[in-house]
Amino acid sequence: MDLQDYLAAVIFGAVIGIVARIVLPGRQNIGIILTVLIGMGAAVAGTWAADRWDIHSDKFLVVRGHSYDWLVIGVQVGIAVVGVAVAALLAKAFSTDDDDD
Structure with missing residues (x-):
């Protein structure tokens, strides 16, 4: 893999992560870096699956x-949706904000 392939993986991962956040209802309190990382992992996992x-x-x-x-893109986005949902749930579970008062 050369530099262009890595750049394409980052961009494709970002797009997959963002699409997953759009598909998933509600607000996810996770940052853009985590979204991109989840998207990149989903791209790899979806291709493997x-x-x-x-x-x-x-x-x-x-x-x-x-x-x-x-179809591979669909599998990748599906995995990313699950990844974003899990990350959002973990972020909420470990949040120290007192917004529930």
Whole structure:
């Protein structure tokens, strides 16, 4: 992997994380860095899961010569939604704010 691949992974991870936050209802009190990290992890985990269980389609999103399978993207976003939900629940559970008064 070269620098361009890492940059693409960060950008794609950010997009997946942000899409997950949009799909997930309610407010999530987690920062943008954690959102990007969750998105990046979801991109890797979703790719692995799609390969492991042979989840592929014949529909592709092509960006600058790279092809992305729509079903794989769906798996990645699904994993990111779960990751954002878990992070938001943990952030709320360990929060020291007294907003409940």
